[in-house]
Amino acid sequence: MKMHAGQLTVSPTTVRELVDEQFPEWRGLPVEPVVAEGTVHAIFRVGARYAARFPLEPKDIGSVRRSLQSEVDAARELVGRTRFATPEPVALGEPGAGYPLPWSVQTWLPGIPATVEDPGGSVAFAHDLAEFVLGVRAIDTRGRTFGGGGRGGDLRSHDSWMRTCLRNSEPFLDVPPLRRLWDIMRDLPRATPHDVMCHGDLIPGNVLVSGGRLTGVIDVGGLGPADPALDLVGAWHLLEDGPRQAFRTALGCGDLEWERGRAWAFEQAMGLVWYYAESNPVMSELGRRTLARITADTSWT
Known part of the structure; x- marks a missing residue:
């Protein structure tokens, strides 16, 4: 089932043709679809080293290229x-073979996503996650501020x-207490007016783990300046009570x-339950x- 209105279909045959035409040096590499819970791209392995990513939602070519x-x-x-x-960027592809948009290639990261191996009870993972967040925050914003799109501003x-x-x-959740909760949350002021660099989407599907430890982070294209609180979403998306407090203490x-x-x-979770109820359980x-x-x-309220 498709997740978005007008969602594009990307077949292995299409990817094979695009790769062969635009990157002939990879003609001998196998092309295999990746089964994942991602909602923005269809992903295909190209050999052992590369991942080709194809935007799923139809948009104009210029905006997708940008x-x-x-x-x-x-x-x-x-x-x-x-x-x-x-991931490291490798190449950008052009429309072709019936696929109407530009696409990208990056290095493939081995590992198990946190949707498969749940690290939520691991204090060691919580410390790893905090270390990653601190490392991202340490990147110089070079005077940049939040761009105004998506989460991370007001x-x-x-x-x-x-x-x-x-x-x-309403068909899925007890909405009245959630509405009251948002009425409180929406008025929370910033702790600091200064933006810091954030990953922006620390959800289980974007985190790779092994043995209860963090090994890698993917879907990094949203990296940018934002509210320092933005990357704290991982505390609730990824961690149980004890590790969540360890994460907070470390930060x-x-x-x-x-x-x-x-x-x-x-805000992010409220958009997931109903929108993906059938298309992405x-x-x-x-x-x-x-x-x-x-x-x-x-109790904090």
């Missing part, structure tokens, strides 16, 4: 800045989206920053689990 170039720049900025593996700018989510969640979060991190996680269940963690302790 977005892919922004992802390339972000990936380059992050490579080597922490001890954890992150919580209240998401009011319209949250009204949509709350309305569409030295004050109450206000921690609460805003919870609010960003809430793993993502829908992630939203439910995150909301359960967020609402289990409302």
Whole structure:
């Protein structure tokens, strides 16, 4: 089942043709689809070293090309800045073989996503995650500030989206207490006016693990300056109570920053449950689990 209206179909045959035409040096490499819970790209292995990523939602070519170039720049900025593996950009492809958009190739990272091997009970993983967040924050913003798209700016700018989510969640969730919770969260002020660099999407599908430890982080194209609380979403998307507190302690979060991190996680989770209820059950269940963690302790309110 498709996740988005007008979602593009990308077949192995199409990918094979695109690779052979545009990157003839890879003609001898096998092309294999990757089964994943991602919602933005169809992903294919190209040999052992590369991953080809194809945007799923139809948009104009120019905006997709700019977005892919922004992802390339972000990936380059992050490579080597922490001890954890992150993808390296390799190439950009052009439309062809019936696929209408530009596409990208990056290095393939081996590892098990946290959707398969749940690290939520591991304090060691919580410390790893905090180390990654601190490493990202240490990257110089070079005077850049939040660009205004998506999460990471003003919580209240998401009011319209949250009204949509709350309305569409009525068949799936007990909405009235969630609506009251958002009414509180939306007014939380920033702990600091200064943006820092953030990954922006620390959910289980973007985290690679082994033996309860963090080994790599993928989907790094959203790296950029934002509210320092944004990457705290991983505390609720990824961690149980004890490790969550270890994560907070390692980052030295004050109450206000921690609460805003919870609010960003809430905003993201509210969009997952209903939107992916049928098309991507793993993502829908992630939203439910995150909301359960967020609402289990409302003493901060």
